[in-house]
Each structure stands twice: as structure tokens, then as C-alpha cells.
Amino acid sequence: MSDSILTRRNFIQRLTVVGAATIGASYLVACGGESGESGEAGEAGEAMALDCSDVSALSADQQATRTALQYVEASDVEGQNCTNCQQYQVPATEGGCGTCLVVPGTINPNGHCSSWAEKVS
Numbered sequence: 176m177s178d179s180i181l182t183r184r185n186f187i188q189r190l191t192v193v194g195a196a197t198i199g200a201s202y203l204v205a206c207g208g209e210s211g212e213s214g215e216a217g218e219a220g221e222a223m224a225l226d227c228s229d230v231s232a233l234s235a236d237q238q239a240t241r242t243a244l245q246y247v248e249a250s251d252v253e254g255q256n257c258t259n260c261q262q263y264q265v266p267a268t269e270g271g272c273g274t275c276l277v278v279p280g281t282i283n284p285n286g287h288c289s290s291w292a293e294k295v296s
């Protein structure tokens with residue numbers, strides 16, 4: 176009888192450990208842990224984390240143009256970003272930096288500048 180109780184107790188203890196491990200793994204995924212980075216939420220995070228600010232390959236004049244047009248990596252203008260701008264050129268590889276007909280260098284899809292013009296399809 177006492178062996179039976181001990182077995183049940185061990186079983187319940189193991190269930191508790193497995194449950195805690197499952198909850199912990201779910202928390203990691205929800206927070207963008209190992210496997211969460213490739214999900215839809217991860218894609219949005221990727222766009223925000225995308226860095227298209229390297230201007231080392233640009234000439235001084237090109238860098239000056241970029242600055243003069245007030246290009247920023249993340250738009251702070253409601254409803255306006257590079258993806259809905261007429262000048263934006265989508266990247267060859269999905270999820271990468273694009274280019275622009277006006278601003279030299281790589282362009283963040285979430286970026287913005289003073290030359291933004293509504294995209295006409």
C-alpha cells in the first residue's frame with residue numbers, strides 16, 4: 176500500500192516538473208526565444224531590428240544628401256514610411272534593405288525622409 180502511495184506521489188512530482196518545463200518553454204517562445212524568432216511576430220521584430228544605416232560605401236555627397244533629406248531608419252510620421260512611398264524600391268531579397276530613387280544607400284522599409292510621396296499603384 177505504501178509503495179502504491181509512493182508511486183502516485185512520484186508520478187505527481189514528475190507531472191509537476193514536466194508541467195513547469197512546458198510552461199517555461201512556452202514563455203521562451205512567446206518572448207521571441209529560440210524558436211519564436213522565425214514566427215510572424217519574429218518577422219515584425221526583424222523589420223524593426225533591420226539596420227540599413229551603413230553609409231560607409233557612400234561618397235560624402237551621397238551621405239550629405241541622405242542627411243539633407245532627413246532620412247531616418249524608423250518613421251515617426253503616422254501612416255508614412257518607405258514601403259508606402261512612391262520612391263521606394265523593394266529589396267532583391269525579402270526582409271532586406273531596399274533602395275530609393277531619391278535617397279542614396281540602403282533604405283529601411285520602416286524608414287522615412289522629407290521627400291516621402293504617397294505611393295500610387
Ligand code: SF4
Nearest residue numbers: 257260262263275288
Ligand atoms: S523618398 Fe524618403 S520616404 Fe520615400 S522611400 Fe526614399 S527614403 Fe523612404
